Amino acid sequence: MNAATTPATGHDLGHGDYDLRHHGDAEAVPGMLDFAVNVRLTAPPEWLRAVLVDALGTLGRYPDAGAATAAAAARHGRPVDEVLPTAGAAEAFVLLARALRPRRAVCVHPSFTEPEAALRAAGHAVERVVLPEPYGLRPEPASAGSIPADLIPADADLVVLGNPTNPTGVLHDPADLVRLARPGRILVVDEAFIDTVPGERGSLAARRDVPGLVVVRSLTKTWGLAGLRVGYVLAEPAMVRTLARAQPLWSVSTPALAALVACCSPAALAEADRAAALLGEHRTRLVAGLAELGIEVAAPSSASFVLVRTAGGLDVRERLRAAGIAVRRADTFPGLGPDHLRIAVRPPALTDRLLTELASVIAGASAPALPDRA
Numbered sequence: 001m002n003a004a005t006t007p008a009t010g011h012d013l014g015h016g017d018y019d020l021r022h023h024g025d026a027e028a029v030p031g032m033l034d035f036a037v038n039v040r041l042t043a044p045p046e047w048l049r050a051v052l053v054d055a056l057g058t059l060g061r062y063p064d065a066g067a068a069t070a071a072a073a074a075r076h077g078r079p080v081d082e083v084l085p086t087a088g089a090a091e092a093f094v095l096l097a098r099a100l101r102p103r104r105a106v107c108v109h110p111s112f113t114e115p116e117a118a119l120r121a122a123g124h125a126v127e128r129v130v131l132p133e134p135y136g137l138r139p140e141p142a143s144a145g146s147i148p149a150d151l152i153p154a155d156a157d158l159v160v161l162g163n164p165t166n167p168t169g170v171l172h173d174p175a176d177l178v179r180l181a182r183p184g185r186i187l188v189v190d191e192a193f194i195d196t197v198p199g200e201r202g203s204l205a206a207r208r209d210v211p212g213l214v215v216v217r218s219l220t221k222t223w224g225l226a227g228l229r230v231g232y233v234l235a236e237p238a239m240v241r242t243l244a245r246a247q248p249l250w251s252v253s254t255p256a257l258a259a260l261v262a263c264c265s266p267a268a269l270a271e272a273d274r275a276a277a278l279l280g281e282h283r284t285r286l287v288a289g290l291a292e293l294g295i296e297v298a299a300p301s302s303a304s305f306v307l308v309r310t311a312g313g314l315d316v317r318e319r320l321r322a323a324g325i326a327v328r329r330a331d332t333f334p335g336l337g338p339d340h341l342r343i344a345v346r347p348p349a350l351t352d353r354l355l356t357e358l359a360s361v362i363a364g365a366s367a368p369a370l371p372d373r374a
């Protein structure tokens with residue numbers, strides 16, 4: 001195992017070339033204008049805070065996941081034995097890694113790196129399938145030859161990918177995802193960002209007919225709950241039992257379970273959907289502004305961030321940092337490099353500040369590079 005550290009992010013690489021454990025929150029120092037983190041809110045809305053405060057009144061008892069499991073099951077039209085609440089999507093990846101014994105595990109990149117990191121930490125070899133730009137599962141009409149989905153080895157018995165994908169924002173067609181399923185293969189679809197898509201278009205959460213499908217969900221992004229740790233798995237009952245056996249007792253806290261119940265309510269779902277629609281408008285504005293500056297968006301995004309490719313990306317990031325604006329480096333994602341940056345979608349007033357600063361960074365690009373690119 002490679003125990004080198006990267007001078008760029010300072011983390012123990014562990015797994016060769018990319019720092020899989022680098023995340024956006026390491027980039028957004030308090031006080032900076034944050035376009036690095038991809039969580040919608042800095043804190044949950046008032047009504048949800050009230051739910052959390054209410055839950056404090058029962059902290060003397062151990063958590064009971066019954067109501068939350070039932071709420072998530074009802075939301076997706078599934079029986080309760082097909083749902084497992086988890087301490088965020090991240091715990092689901094660890095449970096999968098610890099409970100499964102894949103012979104050939106494949107992670108599709110560029111993508112969120114924790115599934116691969118969890119598999120490696122549990123001792124599994126992981127193969128990477130890196131989709132070419134613009135990072136879809138289908139070939140671009142212009143590209144000849146291989147269908148990207150065919151890059152996945154036929155005998156892979158565990159395949160992990162995200163929809164929509166972080167950091168590209170690509171929303172795969174659910175039919176393309178379903179085509180990846182087959183008997184003897186576990187297909188993990190990370191839907192942590194699916195609630196940034198109006199109507200959750202493309203979600204496989206309600207699909208009970210796809211063999212080996214495991215859908216991972218998160219409340220983190222839409223509800224500003226990164227610090228609470230709450231998500232869930234939707235899968236066949238046998239898989240849910242397997243993961244539950246690997247899960248530490250009372251892993252999901254009472255406030256987290258209360259949040260899950262509340263966020264499955266019709267009112268919460270309607271609020272999330274309105275937020276997703278507004279996000280789409282804000283993203284359109286960001287993408288248009290980037291285009292005016294001649295900055296290329298590397299993939300069509302359906303999520304709360306866009307991936308851009310710009311010459312000297314890391315230097316652009318440093319210059320923005322010097323101006324108090326954080327965007328996320330994307331060279332820690334397998335398949336991407338120093339020219340890639342991930343930019344969060346924010347309300348127009350903030351986006352305009354970013355675009356103004358970007359314009360002056362680009363105008364000053366002929367100036368000498370900043371010395372410290374940590």
Ligand SMILES: Cc1ncc(COP(=O)(O)O)c(C=O)c1O
Pocket residue numbers: 087088089090091112162165166190192193217218219220226229230231
């Ligand atoms: C694609 C994706 N999946 C899952 C997660 C983790 O979600 P959670 O906070 O529920 O563990 C993240 C966090 O950045 C993510 O980007």
